[in-house]
Amino acid sequence: MTKLRVLVWGENVHEHTNPAVHAHYPEGMHHTIAGGIREALPDAMVSTATLQEPDHGLTDERLKATDVLTWWGHKAHGEVSDAVVERVRQRVLEGMGLIVLHSAHYSKVFKALMGTTCSLKWREATDKERLWNILPSHPISQGIGEYFEIPAEEMYGEPFGIPTPDELIFISWFTGGEVFRSGATWRRGHGRVFYFRPGHETYPTYHHAQVKRVIANAVTWARPTVSIPDSCPNAAALEPLPSRLTS
Amino acid sequence: MTKLRVLVWGENVHEHTNPAVHAHYPEGMHHTIAGGIREALPDAMVSTATLQEPDHGLTDERLKATDVLTWWGHKAHGEVSDAVVERVRQRVLEGMGLIVLHSAHYSKVFKALMGTTCSLKWREATDKERLWNILPSHPISQGIGEYFEIPAEEMYGEPFGIPTPDELIFISWFTGGEVFRSGATWRRGHGRVFYFRPGHETYPTYHHAQVKRVIANAVTWARPTVSIPDSCPNAAALEPLPSRLTS
Amino acid sequence: MTKLRVLVWGENVHEHTNPAVHAHYPEGMHHTIAGGIREALPDAMVSTATLQEPDHGLTDERLKATDVLTWWGHKAHGEVSDAVVERVRQRVLEGMGLIVLHSAHYSKVFKALMGTTCSLKWREATDKERLWNILPSHPISQGIGEYFEIPAEEMYGEPFGIPTPDELIFISWFTGGEVFRSGATWRRGHGRVFYFRPGHETYPTYHHAQVKRVIANAVTWARPTVSIPDSCPNAAALEPLPSRLTS
Amino acid sequence: MTKLRVLVWGENVHEHTNPAVHAHYPEGMHHTIAGGIREALPDAMVSTATLQEPDHGLTDERLKATDVLTWWGHKAHGEVSDAVVERVRQRVLEGMGLIVLHSAHYSKVFKALMGTTCSLKWREATDKERLWNILPSHPISQGIGEYFEIPAEEMYGEPFGIPTPDELIFISWFTGGEVFRSGATWRRGHGRVFYFRPGHETYPTYHHAQVKRVIANAVTWARPTVSIPDSCPNAAALEPLPSRLTS
Numbered sequence: 012m013t014k015l016r017v018l019v020w021g022e023n024v025h026e027h028t029n030p031a032v033h034a035h036y037p038e039g040m041h042h043t044i045a046g047g048i049r050e051a052l053p054d055a056m057v058s059t060a061t062l063q064e065p066d067h068g069l070t071d072e073r074l075k076a077t078d079v080l081t082w083w084g085h086k087a088h089g090e091v092s093d094a095v096v097e098r099v100r101q102r103v104l105e106g107m108g109l110i111v112l113h114s115a116h117y118s119k120v121f122k123a124l125m126g127t128t129c130s131l132k133w134r135e136a137t138d139k140e141r142l143w144n145i146l147p148s149h150p151i152s153q154g155i156g157e158y159f160e161i162p163a164e165e166m167y168g169e170p171f172g173i174p175t176p177d178e179l180i181f182i183s184w185f186t187g188g189e190v191f192r193s194g195a196t197w198r199r200g201h202g203r204v205f206y207f208r209p210g211h212e213t214y215p216t217y218h219h220a221q222v223k224r225v226i227a228n229a230v231t232w233a234r235p236t237v238s239i240p241d242s243c244p245n246a247a248a249l250e251p252l253p254s255r256l257t258s
Numbered sequence: 259m260t261k262l263r264v265l266v267w268g269e270n271v272h273e274h275t276n277p278a279v280h281a282h283y284p285e286g287m288h289h290t291i292a293g294g295i296r297e298a299l300p301d302a303m304v305s306t307a308t309l310q311e312p313d314h315g316l317t318d319e320r321l322k323a324t325d326v327l328t329w330w331g332h333k334a335h336g337e338v339s340d341a342v343v344e345r346v347r348q349r350v351l352e353g354m355g356l357i358v359l360h361s362a363h364y365s366k367v368f369k370a371l372m373g374t375t376c377s378l379k380w381r382e383a384t385d386k387e388r389l390w391n392i393l394p395s396h397p398i399s400q401g402i403g404e405y406f407e408i409p410a411e412e413m414y415g416e417p418f419g420i421p422t423p424d425e426l427i428f429i430s431w432f433t434g435g436e437v438f439r440s441g442a443t444w445r446r447g448h449g450r451v452f453y454f455r456p457g458h459e460t461y462p463t464y465h466h467a468q469v470k471r472v473i474a475n476a477v478t479w480a481r482p483t484v485s486i487p488d489s490c491p492n493a494a495a496l497e498p499l500p501s502r503l504t505s
Numbered sequence: 506m507t508k509l510r511v512l513v514w515g516e517n518v519h520e521h522t523n524p525a526v527h528a529h530y531p532e533g534m535h536h537t538i539a540g541g542i543r544e545a546l547p548d549a550m551v552s553t554a555t556l557q558e559p560d561h562g563l564t565d566e567r568l569k570a571t572d573v574l575t576w577w578g579h580k581a582h583g584e585v586s587d588a589v590v591e592r593v594r595q596r597v598l599e600g601m602g603l604i605v606l607h608s609a610h611y612s613k614v615f616k617a618l619m620g621t622t623c624s625l626k627w628r629e630a631t632d633k634e635r636l637w638n639i640l641p642s643h644p645i646s647q648g649i650g651e652y653f654e655i656p657a658e659e660m661y662g663e664p665f666g667i668p669t670p671d672e673l674i675f676i677s678w679f680t681g682g683e684v685f686r687s688g689a690t691w692r693r694g695h696g697r698v699f700y701f702r703p704g705h706e707t708y709p710t711y712h713h714a715q716v717k718r719v720i721a722n723a724v725t726w727a728r729p730t731v732s733i734p735d736s737c738p739n740a741a742a743l744e745p746l747p748s749r750l751t752s
Numbered sequence: 753m754t755k756l757r758v759l760v761w762g763e764n765v766h767e768h769t770n771p772a773v774h775a776h777y778p779e780g781m782h783h784t785i786a787g788g789i790r791e792a793l794p795d796a797m798v799s800t801a802t803l804q805e806p807d808h809g810l811t812d813e814r815l816k817a818t819d820v821l822t823w824w825g826h827k828a829h830g831e832v833s834d835a836v837v838e839r840v841r842q843r844v845l846e847g848m849g850l851i852v853l854h855s856a857h858y859s860k861v862f863k864a865l866m867g868t869t870c871s872l873k874w875r876e877a878t879d880k881e882r883l884w885n886i887l888p889s890h891p892i893s894q895g896i897g898e899y900f901e902i903p904a905e906e907m908y909g910e911p912f913g914i915p916t917p918d919e920l921i922f923i924s925w926f927t928g929g930e931v932f933r934s935g936a937t938w939r940r941g942h943g944r945v946f947y948f949r950p951g952h953e954t955y956p957t958y959h960h961a962q963v964k965r966v967i968a969n970a971v972t973w974a975r976p977t978v979s980i981p982d983s984c985p986n987a988a989a990l991e992p993l994p995s996r997l998t999s
Binding site: 148149201202237239 | 847882887888889890891894918927939941942943944976977978980990991
């Protein structure tokens with residue numbers, strides 16, 4: 012099997028403006044996320060790209076050479092160009108995997124693939140999050156156990172404005188009384204999409220062992236099986252047709 | 259219960275340029291579709307709108323006063339303004355029902371709600387179509403029987419580039435050897451979407467008794483239960499939180 | 506529309522052996538549940554049946570005259586006869602609605618329709634339950650609001666051994682740290698099944714306004730659209746077949 | 753990775769009573785099916801078992817040592833013991849994969865896992881079957897192309913009495929005018945189930961290259977990820993509970 016090519020995309024803004032974020036992620040969140048994947052999948056080819064690069068680092072060539080893309084963004088969703096969003100969406104529909112992280116629920120890419128609001132409740136406070144593994148046979152939840160806890164995280168609460176997931180893997184419990192569908196999958200075209208809730212920038216979440224494990228599992232799971240460009244062909248009949256219309 | 263307010267939207271182009279279409283639909287396809295709904299649902303308030311009207315007849319006020327919108331378009335998808343598309347999409351997410359007819363699989367509205375290519379195979383020839391009712395308990399297939407036939411229709415074939423439907427109601431058999439998921443539903447936000455395959459402009463399909471029945475059933479089924487505007491609120495905790503973060 | 510015929514089935518054991526249960530439900534849990542439905546749906550014909558009656562009150566005639574059956578059982582699942590279970594299962598597959606309450610997750614009827622373990626975690630302690638409404642447009646969650654609370658209930662926790670629901674309506678939060686898919690629907694044959702979690706016998710849950718509302722909504726939603734007996738017919742061809750096999 | 757252990761179960765009756773079946777499958781259908789899997793998956797350990805063996809060859813030990821079970825039966829479904837059916841069902845719920853072939857739609861095992869009638873239309877005549885691949889990114893449809901044809905097969909037609917599949921992979925077109933959901937998957941507990949339509953005993957279907965490919969793909973896809981026995985535990989709270997109930 013050829014090596015899995017993973018591209019970790021980061022908005023890369025908070026790290027430079029908020030000292031608390033910088034403290035957790037001095038090299039940028041994308042580097043921490045990429046490091047976690049490299050650690051779990053030493054055979055994978057893992058690279059990074061950011062908003063600030065030309066084409067946000069997501070040229071046609073780069074995307075064609077990507078099997079699975081992970082996406083984290085928060086405050087600069089609006090700065091992502093519509094052309095790049097459409098390019099990413101089309102690559103997913105052709106077969107590329109996409110892992111959507113935390114506040115990227117509001118990214119243009121995720122919203123374009125879901126078609127819905129992707130809205131939710133939120134609170135930055137002192138909640139603990141406990142993620143229950145409700146699909147322990149799924150490749151994404153291997154090695155996770157019945158549940159895992161994140162001592163401090165932003166709260167996201169239902170209702171979450173998404174289409175019904177094809178598979179619901181994690182449901183979160185929060186101290187403050189809310190629940191959330193925290194890990195969910197959808198096929199979109201020939202590609203696979205996984206949304207994973209944890210990862211607010213002011214917490215060290217992407218250093219958490221089980222968060223890293225889930226992301227690495229998801230990257231493996233989302234590996235493309237095919238790459239099929241879009242077409243809407245005029246198709247000849249496979250069986251004899253009557254010579255003229257029945258009236 | 260208040261009266262169901264149905265708005266039948268038509269592209270209204272072929273009727274004026276193709277004599278074969280004009281022959282079947284001298285008043286326009288939208289009028290025939292609207293007439294079928296009125297016949298089946300005499301208590302409903304059924305009106306029409308077309309591409310050529312200001313805002314394509316789909317102002318905010320008009321959409322707010324609409325419970326269920328039906329959409330037929332084909333050659334002029336590109337002429338529908340993006341602002342109107344976004345307005346319609348938001349109304350569906352708030353709760354309005356949407357019935358997507360035939361070549362409107364490629365309408366901007368349907369593609370925006372699905373997030374996928376919505377592509378398919380097609381052929382204009384001499385196929386017969388037989389629609390099998392695979393969900394006879396569904397409100398949309400009431401009164402339809404095990405199957406029904408359309409003596410002549412354009413062929414649409416799989417693969418159809420849609421997300422997995424929430425409910426698959428009809429599968430079509432075509433003389434030329436193809437099959438197609440011809441009737442399917444999706445929830446999108448608080449609204450319900452039904453795609454129904456038949457209805458190529460050069461055939462008298464919207465005069466067909468069972469096609470009219472399915473559309474009227476679908477309009478009834480798609481009636482809104484709620485109207486909830488989008489929001490992404492900061493939510494106070496419902497349970498006591500610790501005064502400071504656990505480290 | 507003819508009157509909706511609802512049959513409320515109760516195991517009717519705890520009420521006679523446990524004073525705490527008797528205190529909440531002096532006439533039996535089934536009478537309280539039936540009373541809640543009558544209050545919300547004054548036009549419905551609501552009757553009751555219990556384990557102790559001949560055929561547990563579920564003869565062929567009775568089931569044929571039932572549109573929607575609600576089922577509560579706990580300690581006497583094993584005393585329900587297999588013949589009655591099969592009779593109920595077949596009526597659901599023909600079109601009858603079934604509302605499965607709380608500990609009936611382990612009833613023979615629910616297990617036979619699901620095919621899975623239907624197991625879960627549980628705890629009788631001092632938990633509060635908060636049910637989040639994640640599908641506010643569903644007929645079953647009308648009038649419920651964003652969430653509702655039950656001050657004291659038995660805890661049920663994930664993983665819940667069910668097939669993926671067709672629709673997930675409620676997710677519960679418990680004080681002790683668990684979550685649960687508390688309201689879920691499945692089509693089975695031509696019938697509709699709703700599982701609703703609350704209702705441990707030692708709490709006054711079936712007197713709770715929103716619990717009563719959900720059950721009444723579910724009964725209305727589960728109303729049959731058809732009644733189709735099982736068959737596996739030899740079917741003549743609808744199109745010409747070749748006179749002999751292609752080799 | 754350890755070797756995949758596949759067990760091919762065959763009813764093994766028609767082969768001994770019908771010369772036409774014997775001619776296609778002189779060693780028994782199960783040996784032909786097993787041979788096709790061995791050919792595609794040379795590293796797998798593939799064995800067979802039949803109805804006539806003690807416990808039908810499906811003892812606890814044998815099933816515990818099985819990763820994926822394939823099942824073909826037709827005229828002797830009623831001779832399969834209920835104890836063995838329950839044993840197989842439990843192993844699937846624990847994680848074992850199950851591939852259900854053709855007339856095994858009516859096997860006790862499949863019906864127990866689905867909970868529904870599993871009925872369908874059928875015809876033994878001169879139909880051609882064309883299976884359309886509607887999910888080309890699925891592991892089961894790799895290498896299959898847009899469709900494949902079986903020159904002569906028994907017809908199975910809709911409606912098919914199954915729960916909505918988690919994934920619908922193939923839809924069949926038949927000469928005589930019917931369609932059928934011919935390849936579909938369901939999770940049941942921790943196990944994966946695939947139903948595959950082709951394979952009437954009087955045709956050489958299990959010698960067909962693409963049929964063999966689909967079965968081998970399915971066997972690989974259904975490999976267990978976990979083996980989790982059923983339990984319904986009393987669970988201690990993970991968070992502090994109030995000392996007494998709120999009234």
